[in-house]
Amino acid sequence: MDVYAISTGAMFSSGFFLLPGLAASQTGSSVFLAYLLAGFLILPSMFSVAELSTAMPRAGGAYYFIDRSLGPVMGTIGGMGSWFALIFKSAFALIGMGAYIAVFIDLPIVPVAVVLTLIFGVLNIIGAKESTGLQRFLVATLITIMIFYLVQGLFKIASLDLQVILNDRFDPFFQFGSHGFLSTIGLVFVSYTGLTKVASVSEEVQNPDRNIPLGMILSLITASIVYVIGVLLMVIYLEPAEFFQDLTPVATTGELFMDWLPGGVGLILVVIAAAAAFASTGNAGILSASRYPFAMARDNLIPSFFGKISANGTPVVSVIATTGTMILLLVMFNVESVAKLASAFQLLLFALLNVAVIVMRESKIESYDPGFKSPLYPWVQIFGIFFSILLILEMGILSVLFTLVIIFVCVMWYFYYAVDKVDRQGAIFHVTARMSRHVDEGLDSELRSIMREKGLRKDDPYESVVARSMVFDQFKKDYESLLTQVANHMTSRINCDANLLRARFAEGPDDHAMTLAEGVCLHHVRIPNATSSEMVLVRLAKPTVFKELGDESLHAIIFLASSTHNATQHLRILAHLAEVIDNGSFLAHWDKAKDETDLREILLRDERFVNLIVGETEASKEVIGKKLRDVRFPGQSLVAVIRRQGIVTIPHGDTELMEGDEVSIIGELSDIETIRKQYC
Incomplete structure (x- = not known):
């Protein structure tokens, strides 16, 4: 799986094409700074998700991590929270797609979003999926158009009067004070939530120890640059009153500095990019969100019929439930409420994921073996937990109350339905093992199974x-x-x-x-x-x-x-x-x-090991009498042992090779293959 394409493609939708105007209405021209700080504040959660994904690469993502670390009660909250967060983000994306379609066709936004939800729901029921190649193509198209968009916007700034811009657009900078600014950070936080979407497909990522953290970091850098510069261009080019009410700010801004293109091509490019981004996020969102009820049903946290699979491999009941819930949200909430609720739930999930890393580390479970470890532990996680809670509180009473209600409902559901059906405790019980003999051996066994599947690391001896x-x-x-x-x-x-x-x-x-x-x-x-x-x-x-x-x-x-x-x-x-x-x-x-x-x-793994008999071939005769330090084997190949007349010795640089020596060499696949061709 392409980690960069998944993460980047999941981020570029409503957060950039729809949300900036709504966010600016809460803080003014400082909105671009809110995007920058939101990208910084997601770092703790990004590091935590990267660590958990390399330690437990399993489908289910955040739900699986929270359930296995904090236990099934918190897993129920995490699963429901992940489901709601993805539903909110997907609903928000489809609202945005409706808004951009309305640029060319005068149609009401919400009904269009509802119809699109139904279409994508049906596509997922019959098993239609985007291939990885299509995802890469969409991301490449989006990034190309965005680079063109940003370069054109920055180039046009040179012709503007900077002093007038500073006076008209940036004064006052924090229009609604610190409370408005913090609330805006929480609101735009939803723009970065796609960054951690790769966790749900970590089981399919090749070389996850390297590719997951690297792909996520590169994706965050890309998104931060596009968000910050793009929103800054909107602040500069659009009148504040117009900007605050605009649901298509990228298209409106693009019309101003890409007007030199013939036939409105600039606007068409922006709308195509937006439609592709929204379609990708909406469709993939329904697909991903439906995995959570499916995974929870397998773990006996919700009724088993949510885990039913159709003939073509689709969790049809989960898809229907996800699609129906999205339609209810679109009908019942306005755009800003949907965005706030999505951000509040995602902040809650990120706080729990940071807690999960602390619990897994402090549990001292030996089989917890992440290929990537979060830096500056535990301070990064503590920072992430603190600011997640702070931003939730700053987002308004509706977001806080709604989050608390969902937590309460999830806890009640667990004790009403699942408590007698679940026989696992989570790593949190290993933390208390110092005071009690009660330890969840099932988790340790599951982690050992994962360790066996992942295999050896490159530097394991x-x-x-x-x-x-x-x-x-x-x-x-x-x-x-x-x-x-x-x-x-x-x-x-x-x-x-x-x-x-x-x-x-x-x-x-x-x-x-x-x-x-x-x-x-x-x-x-x-x-x-x-x-x-x-x-x-x-x-x-x-x-x-x-x-x-x-x-x-x-x-x-x-x-x-x-x-x-x-x-x-x-x-x-x-x-x-x-x-x-x-x-x-x-x-x-x-x-x-x-x-x-x-x-x-x-x-031994034959592809990384070779036995060379000195003097057996013409090429090997050339090393007779040479010291090991003078023999240049390819790459990082290592002579592990030498057997001479039945005696095994550990060689060093001054060891002289003699005819008949049996030399055991280990190394990378390509290097060992070269040695075989050259000497054997």
């Missing part, structure tokens, strides 16, 4: 740990002897007393041993101040039952020891081992392996 592992092949002795040999081997490598290490491995299967597949046991411990992660592979001479490990007949035992200082890396290595061993053919390959090299290679 899995390959090097396996490559330098000790192998006990055809082991025939008792379990006590095995523990002694394993501890004696590991002690020099991880800087730990052998007796302590042996005692840790012997503590019992419930603590440190697990059966990953039939016939395979994984023994793992974490040692304070361990200098590295180390592994020992044991292939038993025949299927053996060790009473210390239960009554299962074992073919293989894997020992892993790591430092306590990097718990998540230890868990990622465990998760990847489990993924490899879970392969149905693992045990067959293990039993048929010819030697210890084959045993290691079974656990």
